[in-house]
Amino acid sequence: MSSPSLPEMTSRARDIFRLVVEGYLASGQPVGSKTLAGDTRLNLSPASIRSVLAELEGQGLLSAPHTSAGRMPTDSGLRMFVDAMMQVAEPTREERHAIEQRLGEPGPIEQALEETSALLSDLSGAAGIVMVPRREPRLVQVSLTRLSSDRALAVLMGEDGSIENRIVTIDGGETASQLEQAANFLSARVAGRTLGEAARAIEDEIAAEKSALDTAGKELVRRGLAIWSEDSAQRPVLIVRGQANLLDDTALGDIERVRLLLEELENKQAVAHLLDLAREAEAMRIFIGSENRLFSLSGSSVIAAPYRDREGTVVGVLGVIGPTRLNYARVVPMVDFTARSLGKRLP
Structure with a gap:
């Protein structure tokens, strides 16, 4: 029925x-x-x-x-x-002051994100979680080196000194000269840009037939950019605090559920995918028990809200994960207020 x-x-x-x-x-x-x-x-x-x-x-x-x-x-x-x-209970003046004070303390933004996760845990009595903004470094140079007949090593160097390596699949017919030409083409266009910015500019240039690359070079460039972009999107950074709060007096009678929840929280890739649903919707999302596949076994709920930078762009998601008996009326507006307060802290 x-x-x-x-x-x-x-x-x-x-x-x-x-x-x-x-x-x-x-x-x-x-x-x-x-x-x-x-x-x-x-x-x-x-x-x-x-x-x-x-x-x-x-x-x-x-x-x-x-x-x-x-x-x-x-x-x-x-x-x-x-x-x-449900009749939501807006955070009290004392709670709002406590949130703004903790998030307004001077220090690096990483510290504020750590504070946010711990703060959500303290206020909700559950686990607090923050998905860190995907901050792509601005790039300096790209190099391509053949490893075998069908693989090449792409090395991406950032302005911050970071160096990352990725394996790019190639057709096998590319010459050393074509690899060098593609690397030079990429380096000239990624300098001072993030990968996302460079990818859009390069794709526009290739689509407009303004590049001097031959067909093989164009395909090599596109394949390399796709590898980097995909990898960047699949490497979320999560901060989880307050797992010990899940072991309260009532949980001790259902220790198997808590064990499952703690195991699920270890799967950060899956947790990030769930939080991305709130990011993509650009609005508060509440997932209750079996409504989300990730936490269906433990019977847990997730309350998540996107947070924005000063320009209004969604840059990450924060929230609370706990048993389905969360105090939704209190936690929902608290998560929303915390998201808005964190946004004011971002550069």
Whole structure:
């Protein structure tokens, strides 16, 4: 049976559903009919409450971990609550001041990013995570050296002194002269530019037939640029802090879930791919439990928001990862405020 929309629920069902979700998020424990019957806001008998709970369970919004236990929200139930019923609690003036003060301390931007991850962990009681901006160095020179009949070594040198090597597949028919010509062509056009800037300029030049390269040289240049661009996009830098917060009192009763979550956090490439969904959407994203494949086994949630530089360009993503019983009403606006505060700190 598909879950109903909020307007399709009776006011009685909405009230009981809200109390179950809020009780679960506060305690991490299923909420029973006796507890609900003691809430003066309902004024319902335990039998009436049990009937509504059974109905909500049948609709896939609640589940019972054990036959005699109370109810807890499913991932679908949490999604409905977050999207349609949650009343966010904006950060207090003290919390806003604490965030701005910690992120405003003088020092390198790397220090601010470390602070942000630790700050999110402290404020949420979960793990804080920051995807660092992909800062491409400005380049000085490119060289190409044949390694074998079908491989060449590309060496990229940056203004900051960095040197990186990549293997480029070649057709095998390129001569040493063509490799040198392609390297000279690249060096002349990458100087003072990032790889992304150089790639766009070179592609425009080749497309406009303004380059002096022959067909083999053009293909070699394009292949080399593709290798570098792809590698740059696949090397995210993540800062994760506060994993110990995941081992709270309620987690100790479900240690296997926590173990899975800690293992999932080690897969930084996959975590970065998930955070990229918020980056690409340029808006806050909330992933609950099985909604994301990465954290489906551990039943965890991710609240992520992009952060921007002073020009309004999205440069990274920050957020919180923890159990599905996160305090969404408090954490969501806190993540959003932290993202805006970090943006003010960026050059």
